[in-house]
Amino acid sequence: MPETVFVPLKNEGTIVWRPVAASACGVNVYRLGGISTEGEEWQFPPDALVRCESRRFSDGTTGLAEVALAEPEPPSPLGATEKGGWYCPAVQKVISAGLCWEYCFADLGGPTDTAAELKAWIAKSGRLSSLSEFHEVCHVCPHCQWSKE
Incomplete structure (x- = not known):
């Protein structure tokens, strides 16, 4: 209604x-x-x-x-979009599943260039205070397939 x-x-x-x-x-x-x-x-x-x-x-x-x-809601309950991406609440946009993995493991054994780019984005955007805070969002993200235990 x-x-x-x-x-x-x-x-x-x-x-x-x-x-x-x-x-x-x-x-x-x-x-x-x-x-x-x-x-x-x-x-x-x-x-x-x-x-x-x-x-x-x-x-x-x-x-x-x-x-x-308002910020857009995740595109589906599971986070997958029609084009195979994922809604990332940390950066508040749809990203590829591969980039989701790289973000999840930034400074934790993942690609070092992605970690450096993510740190630069955090500093420039001011949306989060640190990579640790980014990982806190990543760890509880309902769409992330890699940070779950």
Whole structure:
């Protein structure tokens, strides 16, 4: 059953919220439906996957308001995609099964060039603090076939 998500409109001169039908796709994550009306510019476009939170509006009513784009969910319950890749929650994108293995064993006997590239990515992205923290995510990843005991 669709829910209503309030989408902020851009370039209106004041705060304006457009009610839009949306489908729940996870905890506080919704896929926007609808079509933007000519002349309206939504914060995120129709069909976007957005993170929402409950908000009290100026008229005193409450509702779900979009607050950010949501990270995509893994492509399938097992993580395998149609093209044979895996969703990696550490880097938050689909990677090949081979690269998954290399990441899993970075600095643990795996290829040294992959370990160096991963360390450089960690330093540049700031998403994780260290290769050890990366391995903590890797070890509990439901898609990883190599770190399980």
